[in-house]
Amino acid sequence: MVALGVTPGCVHLEDDTWTRNVADSMIGFNRIAFRATPSWVVDRWSAVAKKLIAFGWKPNLADEQCFTRALESVGEDFVKRIEEIGLAIIYLPGRTLSRKTTSDKLPGYVNPLNEFYWNSLEGGRLLLPRGDKFVTTKTAQPGRKKGQVLVIDTRCKPSYTDGSQMWFADTFLGGTIEGLRKAGTIPTMNWCSADSRFGVSAIEYETIVAAALNADERFARKIHWVGAELACQWSVIDQIYTEYPRANDGTTSGWIILRERFSGGSDCLIGGNSGSGGLSYVGYGNAGDHWNSGSGRPLGVLKVA
Numbered sequence: 001m002v003a004l005g006v007t008p009g010c011v012h013l014e015d016d017t018w019t020r021n022v023a024d025s026m027i028g029f030n031r032i033a034f035r036a037t038p039s040w041v042v043d044r045w046s047a048v049a050k051k052l053i054a055f056g057w058k059p060n061l062a063d064e065q066c067f068t069r070a071l072e073s074v075g076e077d078f079v080k081r082i083e084e085i086g087l088a089i090i091y092l093p094g095r096t097l098s099r100k101t102t103s104d105k106l107p108g109y110v111n112p113l114n115e116f117y118w119n120s121l122e123g124g125r126l127l128l129p130r131g132d133k134f135v136t137t138k139t140a141q142p143g144r145k146k147g148q149v150l151v152i153d154t155r156c157k158p159s160y161t162d163g164s165q166m167w168f169a170d171t172f173l174g175g176t177i178e179g180l181r182k183a184g185t186i187p188t189m190n191w192c193s194a195d196s197r198f199g200v201s202a203i204e205y206e207t208i209v210a211a212a213l214n215a216d217e218r219f220a221r222k223i224h225w226v227g228a229e230l231a232c233q234w235s236v237i238d239q240i241y242t243e244y245p246r247a248n249d250g251t252t253s254g255w256i257i258l259r260e261r262f263s264g265g266s267d268c269l270i271g272g273n274s275g276s277g278g279l280s281y282v283g284y285g286n287a288g289d290h291w292n293s294g295s296g297r298p299l300g301v302l303k304v305a
Contacts, residue, residue: 041071044079048091055108055240057093063147067091070149073305074222082219085171088154089302090241092143097232108239111250111279113140117231117269120262126269127261129206129227134265140232151223151300152237154244157272159252163191163198163292168245173197173298176212189290197295202228202257202268202287205296213298223300228259231269231282233299238279246297250278255294261287270294 045067049059071079071089079089099118103110120126127134153172158165167174174195180186181194185208189199200209206227213225229237234256238247249256249272258269268287272278285294 037068038072038076040076041068044071044089051240051242052091052093055236056106057095057240059091059093063091063093066147067149070302070304074302078220078222082151082223085218086154086169087151087172087300088241088244090150090152090237092148092150092233092236092240094141094143094145094147097140097142097236109236111235111239113231113235114277114280114282117282125262127265128259129261129265134261137260140230142230142233142236149302149304150233150237151302152229152241152244152246153297154246155297156245156248157252157254157256157295157297159274160254160293163189164193164196165198165254166193166195167197167295170195170197173209173213176209176216180208180212187290189292191292198292199290200296201290202296205257205298206259209296210298213300219300222303224303225298225300226259227298228257228268228296229299231258231260231271234258234271234297235279250274250280253293255285255291257294257296258282259299 045064048067049064052059052063082089097109097113099122101109101112103112121138121140124136124138126137128137155167155170155172158167174197177186177197177200178195181188186200186204188194189196192198210225210227213219213223214221219225234249238249241247251274252272253274254272255270256272258271260269261267262269262284266287267284269282270285271282273281273283276283285291
């Protein structure tokens with residue numbers, strides 16, 4: 001008998017004595033989808049669901065279907081290839097954070113974003129790039145409205161030294177940035193290596209770097225890349241998927257460039273400096289500056305054929 005997908009946790013059934021097992025597993029749920037799902041997909045969903053439950057976000061059937069269909073669409077070989085360069089496929093459900101969200105409601109949310117972030121969001125001062133324009137955002141939805149299957153860089157941002165610091169084993173983005181610098185598309189800095197993520201502005205990450213990744217044959221047009229993670233995405237990813245090195249972002253003194261813009265679009269949000277508040281801290285800096293202490297982490301959205 002094939003494995004049957006059950007939300008949450010994708011129960012594996014090996015014989016015909018399954019009725020009681022299914023009923024017990026569905027306490028609190030009113031429907032179930034029986035369909036053959038490849039075991040590698042079932043295993044990955046089971047691991048993701050456990051992490052979401054531990055954080056405090058119990059997944060539902062729609063979450064399971066969104067994740068498993070996306071993985072089936074791209075295939076196991078593709079997933080393994082991108083994991084070899086330090087990427088991982090995760091899921092964020094369509095949930096909303098607020099200033100009032102605490103670890104009492106979400107046990108895994110131990111580093112809530114700071115007052116500056118919430119004041120800016122609620123005050124309508126945070127913007128998102130949309131082509132050559134900006135739109136105001138007033139909600140913190142890490143998985144957007146319906147949930148998203150995301151491709152993340154698992155590396156931890158490095159601590160600042162003198163600008164020469166590097167992201168660890170950067171087989172994901174280093175070659176892309178070096179190629180852009182050699183082509184003269186983004187500037188070369190005399191204080192960092194050509195393949196360094198430092199010295200690249202938030203504007204360049206959002207436009208030039210993201211475009212290069214979207215044209216990259218390694219990703220076979222199965223991923224849509226944007227220049228950076230939203231502050232709320234960065235915050236919860238590091239606190240849900242704690243097995244990855246990036247969960248230590250709050251312990252390093254470098255800054256991570258975030259996607260939201262501030263000050264009418266001329267500034268971008270930055271976060272994570274260990275001396276300022278770590279995973280809870282969000283501030284801002286000029287979106288056109290080439291920092292020796294701040295660098296980017298593009299975010300991918302997995303496409304479903």
